[in-house]
Amino acid sequence: MSNSGPSTCPKCRAPISVDAPQGLCPKCVLEGAATTPTTSDHAGHRSPPPPIEEVAARFPQLEILELIGAGGMGAVYKARQPRLDRFVALKILSLDLAANPAFAERFNREARVLARLNHPNIVTVYDFGQEGDYFYLLMEYVDGVNLRQAMNAGGFKPSEALALVPDLCAALQFAHDEGILHRDIKPENILIDARGRVKVADFGIAKLIGSTPDSLSLTESGAVLGTPHYMAPEQLEKAADIDHRADIYSLGVVFYEMLTGELPLGRFAPPSEKAAMDARVDDVVMRTLEKERSRRYQKASEVKTSVEAITHSTAKVSSQPPPIGQAAPSSPSTTTAAATAGWVTLAAVLTGLSLVLALPVLVVAIYFLAHRGLDYIVATLILLGVCLLVAVPGIVGCVFGVRALREIRESDGHKRGLNRALFASLAWPLLLLNVAVTGLASMGAMATQRFGLLWLGAAFLLNITLGELIVLGAWRWARCLKPGVRASGETGTVAVVAGVFLFIITFLVMAPITLIPVRMVHTVNEPVTQTQVSLEPVAWLIGRPALDARLIVPPGHVAVVTLERRGRDATNVVGQMQGFVVASDDRYFKGNVQVGEVRDTNAGGPPHPWTMRFLDDEGSSGSCGGYLSGGWSLTLPGGGREVDLTRSTNDSITIAYHSTGPFKDENLVLVVTGVPREGPLVPEFRRIDHLLRAGSTNWVESIQ
Amino acid sequence: MFRTTRWTLVLRAQGDAPEAHAALGELCEAYWTPVFRFLRREGRDEDAARELTQEFFSRLLAGAGIQKADPVRGRFRSYLLGALKHFLADQKRHEGRLKRGGNVDVQSIDGNEASDTSPGLQVPDPSATVSDTWFDRQWALAIMDRSLHSVEVEFKSGGRERQFEVLKPWLMGDAEGLSQSDAATQLDLSAGAVKVAVHRLRKSFRAAVRAEIAQTVTEPDEVDAELRYLVQVLGSEP
Numbered sequence: 001m002s003n004s005g006p007s008t009c010p011k012c013r014a015p016i017s018v019d020a021p022q023g024l025c026p027k028c029v030l031e032g033a034a035t036t037p038t039t040s041d042h043a044g045h046r047s048p049p050p051p052i053e054e055v056a057a058r059f060p061q062l063e064i065l066e067l068i069g070a071g072g073m074g075a076v077y078k079a080r081q082p083r084l085d086r087f088v089a090l091k092i093l094s095l096d097l098a099a100n101p102a103f104a105e106r107f108n109r110e111a112r113v114l115a116r117l118n119h120p121n122i123v124t125v126y127d128f129g130q131e132g133d134y135f136y137l138l139m140e141y142v143d144g145v146n147l148r149q150a151m152n153a154g155g156f157k158p159s160e161a162l163a164l165v166p167d168l169c170a171a172l173q174f175a176h177d178e179g180i181l182h183r184d185i186k187p188e189n190i191l192i193d194a195r196g197r198v199k200v201a202d203f204g205i206a207k208l209i210g211s212t213p214d215s216l217s218l219t220e221s222g223a224v225l226g227t228p229h230y231m232a233p234e235q236l237e238k239a240a241d242i243d244h245r246a247d248i249y250s251l252g253v254v255f256y257e258m259l260t261g262e263l264p265l266g267r268f269a270p271p272s273e274k275a276a277m278d279a280r281v282d283d284v285v286m287r288t289l290e291k292e293r294s295r296r297y298q299k300a301s302e303v304k305t306s307v308e309a310i311t312h313s314t315a316k317v318s319s320q321p322p323p324i325g326q327a328a329p330s331s332p333s334t335t336t337a338a339a340t341a342g343w344v345t346l347a348a349v350l351t352g353l354s355l356v357l358a359l360p361v362l363v364v365a366i367y368f369l370a371h372r373g374l375d376y377i378v379a380t381l382i383l384l385g386v387c388l389l390v391a392v393p394g395i396v397g398c399v400f401g402v403r404a405l406r407e408i409r410e411s412d413g414h415k416r417g418l419n420r421a422l423f424a425s426l427a428w429p430l431l432l433l434n435v436a437v438t439g440l441a442s443m444g445a446m447a448t449q450r451f452g453l454l455w456l457g458a459a460f461l462l463n464i465t466l467g468e469l470i471v472l473g474a475w476r477w478a479r480c481l482k483p484g485v486r487a488s489g490e491t492g493t494v495a496v497v498a499g500v501f502l503f504i505i506t507f508l509v510m511a512p513i514t515l516i517p518v519r520m521v522h523t524v525n526e527p528v529t530q531t532q533v534s535l536e537p538v539a540w541l542i543g544r545p546a547l548d549a550r551l552i553v554p555p556g557h558v559a560v561v562t563l564e565r566r567g568r569d570a571t572n573v574v575g576q577m578q579g580f581v582v583a584s585d586d587r588y589f590k591g592n593v594q595v596g597e598v599r600d601t602n603a604g605g606p607p608h609p610w611t612m613r614f615l616d617d618e619g620s621s622g623s624c625g626g627y628l629s630g631g632w633s634l635t636l637p638g639g640g641r642e643v644d645l646t647r648s649t650n651d652s653i654t655i656a657y658h659s660t661g662p663f664k665d666e667n668l669v670l671v672v673t674g675v676p677r678e679g680p681l682v683p684e685f686r687r688i689d690h691l692l693r694a695g696s697t698n699w700v701e702s703i704q
Numbered sequence: 705m706f707r708t709t710r711w712t713l714v715l716r717a718q719g720d721a722p723e724a725h726a727a728l729g730e731l732c733e734a735y736w737t738p739v740f741r742f743l744r745r746e747g748r749d750e751d752a753a754r755e756l757t758q759e760f761f762s763r764l765l766a767g768a769g770i771q772k773a774d775p776v777r778g779r780f781r782s783y784l785l786g787a788l789k790h791f792l793a794d795q796k797r798h799e800g801r802l803k804r805g806g807n808v809d810v811q812s813i814d815g816n817e818a819s820d821t822s823p824g825l826q827v828p829d830p831s832a833t834v835s836d837t838w839f840d841r842q843w844a845l846a847i848m849d850r851s852l853h854s855v856e857v858e859f860k861s862g863g864r865e866r867q868f869e870v871l872k873p874w875l876m877g878d879a880e881g882l883s884q885s886d887a888a889t890q891l892d893l894s895a896g897a898v899k900v901a902v903h904r905l906r907k908s909f910r911a912a913v914r915a916e917i918a919q920t921v922t923e924p925d926e927v928d929a930e931l932r933y934l935v936q937v938l939g940s941e942p
Contacts, residue, residue, distance in 0.1 A: 010881030021849035027938040028876035029848055033913040034931045
């Protein structure tokens with residue numbers, strides 16, 4: 001014994017005596033050996049299973065017969081319930097687990113869920129709880145062997161394996177329907193009782209004791225503990241995100257092992273190449289073993305159906321084995337077609353219908369309203385009501401479309417009807433977005449009074465771009481593609497179709513807006529005029545005219561106004577309205593004014609005359625009038641047919657001239673004649689012609 | 705599942721079966737030192753203590769005391785101490801008889817007579833009563849020694865003898881005086897590798913201690929209790 005160490009213990013500072021072995025402080029050394037390590041040490045340093053006497057003492061209502069097995073999770077004892085006269089298996093979970101305070105809560109929660117699994121092929125949990133330090137599960141006792149022992153005993157024929165698998169699938173499917181995953185399917189967990197019946201044990205135990213990948217710990221040398229051969233690839237990589245399909249993979253590994261006696265590692269051969277069996281089994285097995293879970297069977301019941309199809313039909317051994325890794329078989333019994341998301345066709349139809357109907361209905365409504373001369377606000381409300389009516393199928397379609405999209409996402413992009421769902425859910429929102437963007441652009445043009453085309457161009461581009469981004473984003477979301485993952489070629493088709501759709505609706509939305517109504521406010525001042533141009537898109541939408549020319553005639557003037565619509569070549573007068581506007585002057589106009597009937601006309605129809613009569617308090621009467629033709633109408637202040645000039649508070653009166661037609665490619669001619677008032681209505685005309693090109697603000701003025 | 709320990713073997717067979725005999729022999733060989741030291745502590749010189757120890761064990765192996773061992777009170781340590789005290793009491797009676805002249809031969813005080821195989825007249829100092837706790841402490845040291853030795857052998861066979869030498873202070877725990885970076889330099893390893901090696905060493909030692917103790921008890925859960933007791937004994941005043 002060399003005694004070359006320090007003379008005092010570096011840890012407890014006590015002197016190290018001469019007879020201390022190897023010169024080490026005995027107290028500290030043995031103390032170190034006595035402390036159990038904090039990280040659970042799988043290599044056999046778990047607390048040993050409690051002796052039978054102790055277990056019996058804790059569970060007086062059971063007869064503890066023998067220890068059946070012990071593993072990392074705990075120990076299982078065979079016991080008997082005297083009152084019920086049956087054998088049970090008592091599983092005592094390892095004491096190390098009980099040390100964690102959160103464990104009790106989780107244990108109760110999980111065990112309650114497991115106790116719901118009542119199925120002939122699942123080892124039933126009768127009871128669970130905590131006795132002192134021990135967490136226990138009271139389970140069905142299976143008198144038999146586990147699958148590992150059965151395979152080791154030799155002579156496991158493929159036909160026997162095929163006979164077991166459907167029951168395994170039934171057990172899995174039952175649990176999956178209850179929302180419970182097994183997570184640890186392996187031959188040791190599959191029991192076969194004396195009558196040859198299969199029972200799956202330890203459902204969800206892995207989750208119950210918290211065997212998340214944290215406990216799939218690495219030894220210092222980097223080897224992974226436990227056998228991950230049965231674990232699905234996604235379980236090894238990111239186990240927090242697994243679903244029931246991981247169990248299907250594990251089932252596949254067990255299946256393969258049963259058939260061939262080997263594990264499917266690396267590039268493995270299909271089972272029929274390793275043992276004599278029906279080659280159709282290959283497709284089933286390979287599909288359960290797909291690395292990508294969306295390519296596997298999506299339900300255990302589907303596996304069951306496939307296997308049963310093979311065993312029930314007459315066996316036909318194909319001459320050539322299929323190539324390795326082939327996708328789903330073409331046999332009609334295997335359902336390869338995934339389900340379609342719910343009501344997706346209906347949603348698409350509703351949305352389409354509402355879109356198609358929207359435009360005609362709106363046009364009719366506008367037309368209807370325009371010719372009624374209704375008040376601005378009333379007309380707006382009626383129009384909104386009509387919009388809503390049209391929108392209802394659209395809204396319903398949109399809601400169903402969104403639901404369908406969610407369903408598709410939840411199925412990992414596997415369900416069909418994605419395109420229909422996209423259309424149904426996005427068509428109306430995109431349309432409304434379009435209107436919003438275009439509206440904003442037109443407001444911008446209004447505010448800046450220039451760059452109208454630039455604004456509209458930007459709006460057009462923005463509409464298309466935003467729309468495409470939204471459609472493609474939703475497509476990727478539904479397909480569960482993480483950012484950065486490349487999508488398949490289908491993206492191209494979707495993008496193109498979406499682009500065409502967006503182009504059409506953008507055009508339809510923007511076209512009317514480009515025909516921007518122009519309001520001109522024209523003040524007659526001798527001799528100069530001022531104009532103001534403003535836009536009134538809303539007025540247009542509800543049938544108000546596209547041109548609102550307002551004349552403000554200062555007192556002492558008589559203005560003769562002619563508004564002409566001319567054709568393209570600016571000489572052909574298409575419509576004309578002319579009238580005298582007489583400004584009030586206290587001296588001369590008092591009393592009531594009567595107005596003849598005014599009506600608007602269609603373009604090209606006969607002119608309608610209008611007159612405005614007035615009387616002064618001296619009994620003089622006079623009139624002014626004109627005629628309407630070519631799509632003009634006259635609105636008098638107050639909306640009525642009379643103008644009471646005595647009550648006019650302004651020094652001038654305003655008469656609005658409205659046009660009901662669009663002015664694109666036509667020239668507006670505003671002819672204003674201002675006349676100074678001299679004497680009783682002896683007009684002296686001064687003609688001022690103004691030529692206004694649609695969209696421009698340049699006046700060409702000629703004053704005689 | 706639970707390996708039969710040497711002591712359980714001995715108890716069950718009650719000294720009859722040859723395997724039990726062999727097991728007992730191994731146990732005695734293992735815990736020779738605490739007995740020897742106990743006898744030394746009582747005041748005997750080294751040779752006398754040695755001889756007496758041999759006598760005790762041969763008596764034990766001859767089967768004299770095993771029948772009296774109580775299987776319920778599991779631990780070999782307690783048993784051995786009890787047997788030793790019993791043996792010493794017998795010895796005192798024997799010596800007393802001799803003192804009172806029961807024997808024909810005249811005993812020389814120095815004990816130089818060649819014919820006399822009995823140890824010299826060693827009168828133990830009655831004032832130096834060696835406590836049971838002291839014996840247990842020696843027991844603990846023996847356990848520690850044996851465990852260290854077995855780990856040393858394990859490391860040697862793995863070609864890591866030097867590692868064992870350099871890293872064994874870490875069996876006392878982590879302390880300011882212990883620099884892992886120095887060790888890393890000495891062993892030409894990275895810091896991470898030293899951590900790993902320390903962990904492995906502790907693990908091996910822990911296993912060795914538990915294995916040693918397990919041989920001396922009957923139930924596996926007694927290992928923890930025994931180890932705790934031994935630590936406690938080492939912590940108290942010598």
